[in-house]
Amino acid sequence: MREIRLHNTLTGKTEPFVPLHPGEVRIYTCGPTVYDYAHIGNFRTFIFQDVLRRFFEAQGYRVNQVMNLTDVDDRIIAKAAAAGVTIREYTEKYAQEFFADCKVLGLEPPERWVRATDHIDDMVELIGRLQKRSFTYSSDGSIYFRIAKFPGYGKLSKIDLTGIQAGARVDVDRYEKENARDFALWKAPKPGEHFWETRIGPGRPGWHIECSAMAMKYLGETLDIHSGGVDLAFPHHENEIAQSEAATGKPFVRYWLHAEHLLLESEKMSKSAGNFYTLRDLFAMGHKPSSLRFLLASVPYRRQLNFTMDGLQQAASSVERLRNFAQRLAEAKFPPAKRGEERAVQKLAERSAEEFDAGLADDLNTAQALAAVFELVREANIAMDRGELRQEDVAPAKAVLDKFERVFALIKDDDATRLAELGLGAAPDGPSDAEIEALVAQRQAARKRRDFTEADRIRQQLAESGILIEDTRDGGVRWRRK
Numbered sequence: 001m002r003e004i005r006l007h008n009t010l011t012g013k014t015e016p017f018v019p020l021h022p023g024e025v026r027i028y029t030c031g032p033t034v035y036d037y038a039h040i041g042n043f044r045t046f047i048f049q050d051v052l053r054r055f056f057e058a059q060g061y062r063v064n065q066v067m068n069l070t071d072v073d074d075r076i077i078a079k080a081a082a083a084g085v086t087i088r089e090y091t092e093k094y095a096q097e098f099f100a101d102c103k104v105l106g107l108e109p110p111e112r113w114v115r116a117t118d119h120i121d122d123m124v125e126l127i128g129r130l131q132k133r134s135f136t137y138s139s140d141g142s143i144y145f146r147i148a149k150f151p152g153y154g155k156l157s158k159i160d161l162t163g164i165q166a167g168a169r170v171d172v173d174r175y176e177k178e179n180a181r182d183f184a185l186w187k188a189p190k191p192g193e194h195f196w197e198t199r200i201g202p203g204r205p206g207w208h209i210e211c212s213a214m215a216m217k218y219l220g221e222t223l224d225i226h227s228g229g230v231d232l233a234f235p236h237h238e239n240e241i242a243q244s245e246a247a248t249g250k251p252f253v254r255y256w257l258h259a260e261h262l263l264l265e266s267e268k269m270s271k272s273a274g275n276f277y278t279l280r281d282l283f284a285m286g287h288k289p290s291s292l293r294f295l296l297a298s299v300p301y302r303r304q305l306n307f308t309m310d311g312l313q314q315a316a317s318s319v320e321r322l323r324n325f326a327q328r329l330a331e332a333k334f335p336p337a338k339r340g341e342e343r344a345v346q347k348l349a350e351r352s353a354e355e356f357d358a359g360l361a362d363d364l365n366t367a368q369a370l371a372a373v374f375e376l377v378r379e380a381n382i383a384m385d386r387g388e389l390r391q392e393d394v395a396p397a398k399a400v401l402d403k404f405e406r407v408f409a410l411i412k413d414d415d416a417t418r419l420a421e422l423g424l425g426a427a428p429d430g431p432s433d434a435e436i437e438a439l440v441a442q443r444q445a446a447r448k449r450r451d452f453t454e455a456d457r458i459r460q461q462l463a464e465s466g467i468l469i470e471d472t473r474d475g476g477v478r479w480r481r482k
């Protein structure tokens with residue numbers, strides 16, 4: 001197996017990945033908090049995780065990924081109480097919308113989706129272990145984790161703990177580094193809010209304990225990879241480490257991976273400032289799922305991604321270029337190589353395949369992987385235009401596209417179907433692929449017998465259904481939907 005190197009936030013270094021169980025990679029990813037639609041900044045992280053798991057699979061690993069849905073936290077409790085509905089009633093809609101969004105962007109589902117509210121017993125059990133080992137204390141019906149008792153506290157986010165008052169507490173789920181405090185594992189019930197009756201008392205879990213309990217339940221006490229957005233490193237992941245390692249005495253996670261922020265037209269995206277887009281916002285403006293997937297995947301995950309409408313347009317034309325190339329390669333006829341002829345495209349294809357894998361193996365450098373593919377597309381297109389592409393070039397070039405497609409999943413043109421599934425736009429109507437092929441063949445036959453009136457009529461008929469056809473230099477024909 002090729003060596004895959006990943007940047008580990010815990011060590012601050014890019015390290016060779018060695019799985020705990022040979023041939024298998026166990027990944028836990030913090031999923032969305034289902035209190036609203038996810039925005040494109042969230043999907044930047046989810047696309048990174050999708051590229052990660054697809055690349056592991058392409059390299060022959062068995063992937064075991066668990067992703068959670070945070071369906072209980074401060075915001076959900078407050079919103080559900082304000083709406084006068086149960087937590088499940090409030091979150092179900094957003095959970096379903098999230099699944100639909102993942103599907104429209106072509107995200108491979110994880111091996112397991114887990115909901116926090118289905119795992120209250122596991123959280124109670126984990127808190128019980130921490131109580132037994134004296135990492136906790138109670139105050140006003142809530143249970144807190146005593147960070148002074150865990151010497152490793154701060155090792156992930158490298159926070160400076162000097163000057164932090166022993167015994168100072170924080171009750172909210174989200175807070176800044178300056179406010180590092182003993183955090184709530186279990187929160188006392190408040191009037192009008194949902195709570196669970198358990199053996200550690202009535203109440204509800206803090207946000208952080210959710211992920212520790214679910215990750216260890218399904219992936220073991222030590223997992224290979226834990227990933228999320230960079231804003232989760234503190235306090236969420238720092239607290240996950242403290243809770244898990246204090247309970248088990250074992251390292252919780254071997255590689256911590258964090259995706260950088262997405263900026264919107266150079267500004268930090270912010271829900272409160274109204275400065276954000278959901279997927280639906282962009283699709284309603286006429287953008288395609290594939291353009292968004294390309295743009296979000298194209299910038300290596302540890303670099304900030306500046307999302308602009310120009311960038312989205314460019315992404316659309318990049319996808320178009322790839323799709324056209326794949327189609328040209330699939331449909332055109334090429335002559336066999338002459339004896340002793342220089343095989344430049346074949347050699348380039350072999351080099352592109354190698355550079356594609358090498359780029360992704362280098363901490364998922366998607367920019368390098370894409371550059372390798374686009375160099376091949378450019379050179380092979382030139383060779384085709386000059387009539388220099390040979391039969392022998394086709395298989396190595398297709399092999400590069402197959403590699404690309406396995407990880408990036410953009411060549412298959414199913415944008416319209418995906419949008420229709422999301423309830424946006426009409427299902428692709430008009431003729432099926434087979435019907436189009438038949439008409440194209442009829443038109444070819446008409447041209448052969450020099451019945452140009454008939455050929456033009458068929459071209460016109462196809463155009464009216466939104467099908468563009470293009471005659472190629474070698475006498476072939478390509479078609480695509482507008």
Ligand SMILES: [Zn+2]
Pocket residue numbers: 029030031211236
């Ligand atoms: Zn989490």
